[in-house]
Amino acid sequence: MPLLQFGQTLKGGLGRYVIKKRIQDTVWFTENQCKETVVIKGHLTPHIRPLLDEVQDPAEPPIIMLKHLDDYLLNSSIKKRLHQKELKYVARIGHNRFSEVQLGDLGGCYSVDSGIARGGTPVGAAVWSRPEVIMETPWNPATDIRSFGAVLRSLIYGGNFSLFRPLAVPYGHEEYNLEVLKQQSTYRYFGPFPAKYEEIASPKTITAILYLMHKIPQSETTPFSRTTKRELDWRDRPTAQGPLKDGWFQDR
Numbered sequence: 001m002p003l004l005q006f007g008q009t010l011k012g013g014l015g016r017y018v019i020k021k022r023i024q025d026t027v028w029f030t031e032n033q034c035k036e037t038v039v040i041k042g043h044l045t046p047h048i049r050p051l052l053d054e055v056q057d058p059a060e061p062p063i064i065m066l067k068h069l070d071d072y073l074l075n076s077s078i079k080k081r082l083h084q085k086e087l088k089y090v091a092r093i094g095h096n097r098f099s100e101v102q103l104g105d106l107g108g109c110y111s112v113d114s115g116i117a118r119g120g121t122p123v124g125a126a127v128w129s130r131p132e133v134i135m136e137t138p139w140n141p142a143t144d145i146r147s148f149g150a151v152l153r154s155l156i157y158g159g160n161f162s163l164f165r166p167l168a169v170p171y172g173h174e175e176y177n178l179e180v181l182k183q184q185s186t187y188r189y190f191g192p193f194p195a196k197y198e199e200i201a202s203p204k205t206i207t208a209i210l211y212l213m214h215k216i217p218q219s220e221t222t223p224f225s226r227t228t229k230r231e232l233d234w235r236d237r238p239t240a241q242g243p244l245k246d247g248w249f250q251d252r
Contacts (some may be wrong), residue, residue, distance in 0.1 A: 047093040081158035126180040142237040
């Protein structure tokens with residue numbers, strides 16, 4: 001049964017909202033007291049930082065209040081490296097020395113059917129991002145698996161380590177994203193791009209891929225031993241449920 005029903009009235013801190021149409025399992029169109037259409041979203045998890053309030057005065061710029069969390073996981077891993085049980089727990093969203101772990105926000109999230117995703121618009125910080133996003137090819141939720149792995153790897157090493165952080169240029173440099181792409185998606189760690197990338201990438205992007213692969217001689221590469229061609233194509237990546245069933249997560 002859906003969480004909410006057509007015609008149901010919801011009482012908020014600023015007014016009342018009547019359910020008019022369900023868009024997705026946890027997304028609905030509602031009508032407020034001014035007869036305006038308002039989108040509401042619900043979630044069934046305690047692991048997303050809740051919205052506490054919204055500033056009414058001043059009205060611009062839009063300002064929201066979120067629950068305070070004491071620290072960021074990456075900062076915590078710099079202060080003290082996470083041990084294996086903590087890693088497994090926070091990877092599943094949980095706690096050990098952390099009393100509570102929540103996602104900070106979903107400000108960079110977009111629908112898979114949006115023009116942002118279909119058009120390959122870059123979102124998020126490049127160092128945690130995915131090759132297909134930096135190269136502006138279409139992407140979907142499967143690309144987040146790669147980002148999840150990048151964050152988890154940094155937490156495993158601790159000390160603000162990032163495998164793909166460029167050494168040649170600083171953050172904000174006009175070639176920063178290009179340097180990240182060289183680090184994360186060429187021969188260096190994951191081997192060459194699969195030929196089937198031509199199915200989703202533009203000729204311009206394919207040319208850029210060939211250029212990047214040429215920039216790093218194969219003699220300078222150190223690919224991961226378990227890497228296959230599937231790691232570079234988001235269409236082949238597992239869903240979140242797949243990795244969570246791995247023995248690493250099960251063995252606590």
